[in-house]
Amino acid sequence: MNIMNKLTLRNLKENKRRTLVTIIGVIISVSMLTAVATLGVSFIDLLKRDSIARDGEWHVQFKGVNSEQIEAINKDSKIENVILSNDLGYANWNDSKNENKPYLFLKQYDEQGFKQFSITLKEGTYPKASNEIIISDAMIKNAKNKYAIGEELKVSIGERRFKLDKEDSILTQTDPLQRNEEGESVEEIQQAKSYTFKIVGIMESPAWEPSWSPGYTLVSYVDKSELTSNSSVNASVVMKRVKQSIYEDSESLAKKLAIAKVDFNNELLRYYGVSSNDNLLLTMYSLIGIIILVIVIGSVALIYNAFAISVSERARYLGMLSSVGATKKQKRNSVFFEGAVIGGISIPLGIIAGLVGIGITFSFINKYLQDALNSTQGLNVVVTPYSILFSIIISVVTIFISTYLPARKASKISAIDAIRQTQDIKLSGKKVKTSKLVRKLFGIEAEIGLKNLKRNKRRYQTTVFSLVISILLFLVVSYFSDNMKKSVELSQENIDYDIAVSADSITTEEEMQTLANVPSISQSNLIKNTYVSTYLAEDVLSENGKKLVDKDKTILMDGKLPFNVNFIMLSEEAFQNYAKTSGFNVNEYTNPNIPKGIVIENISYFDPYAEKFVEEKVMNAKPGDYIDLYSYNFDSEKDEIFNKIQIGLFTNETLMGINPDNYGTITMIISNEVAEKLFENEKNINMNYTLYLNSDNPEKAQEELEDLETGSIYIYNVEKNRKQSEQLIMIMSVFMYGFISLISLISIANIFNTISTSISLRKREFAMLRSVGMTPTGFNKMIYFESIFYGIKALMYGIPISIGVIAILYWSISNTFEYGFKLPWLSILLVVIAIFIIVASAMLYSVSKIKKENIIDGLKQENA
Incomplete structure (x- = not known):
């Protein structure tokens, strides 16, 4: 081993905290890459085995x-x-x-x-x-x-x-x-x-x-x-x-x-990555690409900062080596060697940690996953040479990118500049000029803090970059997690009940209510409904409806698109309870002379033409608009208007059993009084009853219902399907929140590492300020201002960049799942608060250690 490499190893040992933070950061990033690759391979293996078990x-x-x-x-x-x-x-x-x-x-x-x-x-x-x-x-x-x-x-x-x-x-x-x-x-x-x-x-x-x-x-x-x-x-x-x-x-x-x-066998072929026309593949590959890119960006930020700070700390000794004959290549290779040492330690440990972590996760979720997917198969940890090689290559590339710029910088450090410490700080009066308003509003301490940021521009930019990357990582992963959960919910049937009991037209409402009173039932909701035809003009169609019409004008009838209206009729008590939940005046909706109803605003469904899951407004009408109601006239052999009803309001508050997830159907809730007047002259309107039930013991409840069975009714026990949906969402949440936790660890380690090392490099500056009389209160005030400035500057860059990446992520998901674009405002608020807390904590923690040092020792510090 040559002398340069020996000195590099010695430097790593002397800076144990920074070395350890860097190694941990690389281990976390490698373990996440390994976990993502293994999860992808293992999940595809599960889907293959499940498909084979079901369909051969x-x-x-x-x-x-x-x-x-x-x-x-x-x-x-x-x-x-x-x-x-x-x-x-x-x-x-x-x-x-x-x-x-x-x-x-x-x-x-x-x-x-x-x-x-x-x-x-x-x-x-x-x-x-x-x-x-x-x-x-x-x-x-x-x-x-x-x-x-x-x-x-x-x-x-x-x-x-x-x-x-x-x-x-x-x-x-x-x-x-x-x-x-x-x-x-x-x-x-x-x-x-x-x-x-x-x-x-x-x-x-x-x-x-x-x-x-x-x-x-x-x-x-x-x-x-x-x-x-x-x-x-x-x-x-x-x-x-x-x-x-x-x-x-x-x-x-x-x-x-x-x-x-x-x-x-399109399902099985899809899991081999082969498909004739499948948006799901594009979504899957683009999402995996985005996840890996997010991990790489976070890792590069952490590792790059560690090596950049390492070069700053070693600047004088690199200059001294240059003065005794060290070449540019030797100085550059010393940084690459440092990266190789950290990679040699971290990559194997990271791969092992990723495999162990994903194995523990699989053992925890397998039982729930089998129930959720209604499968006899479980997730096995499938390790392929390609997935391990992929993790190693991405990790090596990440470390190389992180060390390249610091290595170039190290190679250019001259002996004179290093000894004089002028490579990072190049001053001019214009560069450190600050506004008089800063001193007037915040005091001289704030002005000193701002001047320091301008004087140490490279260090300040590195810190802001770390914060921006942390904001980007958190917001993107948070948005990704929320939307994956949303996608699972869209792809699953919306079931909020355990048992559904339907009846034919001869069954009475009293007979249905008798079934709701069996001992094992904990909650019930009797829905009376009927379907009526309507026709919507193009200007009130949803966005998807307009696209459908643009593709094929022949589906229009007299310039309008045929639709159904699913009328949900509630009893007086049920309607009053619904009014409390939705916040409307009952009296407005119980006047039979002015029929008015509540429309469920959003629907979600699978569009077979676009091959994607869609969530959108059912129609682009507004409260106060009327919907014409049609019935079939056997004499004229066509639909004719028999009445109309006003839209009172749009809401997404539903009742148990109401599932407005069908394209071409408007779900409208009305009172019994309005229904009687609305349909009094229509003999062809058939009322249907469906009883939705919840129970602590659905199997026992089903047996009790079958014993009481009256008329011609049908009992559907859907408790298993409902639990499958809930468990699938829970499993998705486990993966997503675990991913967020790891990303947050990288981000916080990144911020603390950057800021604490930056503060430690300013020991001489802080000692000088204390030596000329800056009080502890003034010192804290300066640090607070710097923290606020770092936070504001990072948010100014981080939030717009994150929104741009989120938009790309939304585009990727929209290949399979289509719903309105919404910014994660709660996550943005959380990240704003978290940035200021983390920055302030990191700075105060680092400064608290410096304050304990002797002023004379601080003034002697050489690498400031």
């Missing part, structure tokens, strides 16, 4: 292929595995205890399919012949009679169709049982053929069977030897390499082999 491991599916086409697909060099499957169809099952599942659904797989489609066998064996079958444990549980391995099962299998409907009305497992208003089934099995199967095994209910599907899934065997040129099965393929060209290659192969239809 396949990339492309060729529909309706015969034996010759299967042989040609097998020969394709890009395909690794081919899985054969076939949906035989549905069979009526009279043994079912569950009236919502009156069918058996028969599906066939080959041997490879049993592995690729996650079919978990509990007892027996997999089918090995086309007349063998495995049944699900859910089927056994809900059967009136017993079924066992070895028994025969005779069924007639056909297609589910609407009664008397056309051939294109075939129903699948994703379609629930179809009923009419009286609760009777309106579907039937057609073109049925008789089959006899031998039960050879029992499996767990497949994860890919929807909970609302009307048939219990049974799995049989596709025997390849029985396939002919007239056969028609599905061939699901697993590609050797998943690339963007998969769409073009598969379509080309299908065209070559005359295969009519090709399906893609």
